[in-house]
Amino acid sequence: MTEGSPERLIELPEGTRVWLAGLRPNELETLQEVVTMPADDVRDGFKMVRDLRTVTRFFKYLIIGAVAIFIATVGLYENALKVIGWIKGGPTP
Incomplete structure (x- = not known):
């Protein structure tokens, strides 16, 4: 992650931050793989x-x-x- 990532995370809507915080490790890996496709x-x-x-x-x-x-x-x-x-x-x- 880059140094600007925490500021970018703060800019996200509250619902998105809650959703991202609730992801399980395997869901996070899948999301990261989908982003690269x-x-x-x-x-x-x-x-x-x-x-x-x-x-x-x-x-x-x-x-x-x-x-x-x-x-x-x-x-x-x-x-x-x-x-x-x-x-x-x-x-x-």
């Missing part, structure tokens, strides 16, 4: 994470929908068999 790479990284979250959300609902369709099909099949049994009169002992 080109801005386009950082934007692309955030876009990739956003797109990945969208795809995982889609697949989550796709799987939930498939399970719901399977359960509904089984229930409909069982009830259809009951109705057919009522119509035919069922087995006679």
Whole structure:
């Protein structure tokens, strides 16, 4: 850090100083690494994470929908068999 850094830190808004003071060491390392990267790479990284979250959300609902369709099909099949049994009169002992 340079000698002017403490003065620059004082110039920051209070909320920013509190946020920076609350960073864990691994978060600080990540922030320092991100600062050295080109801005386009950082934007692309955030876009990739956003797109990945969208795809995982889609697949989550796709799987939930498939399970719901399977359960509904089984229930409909069982009830259809009951109705057919009522119509035919069922087995006679």
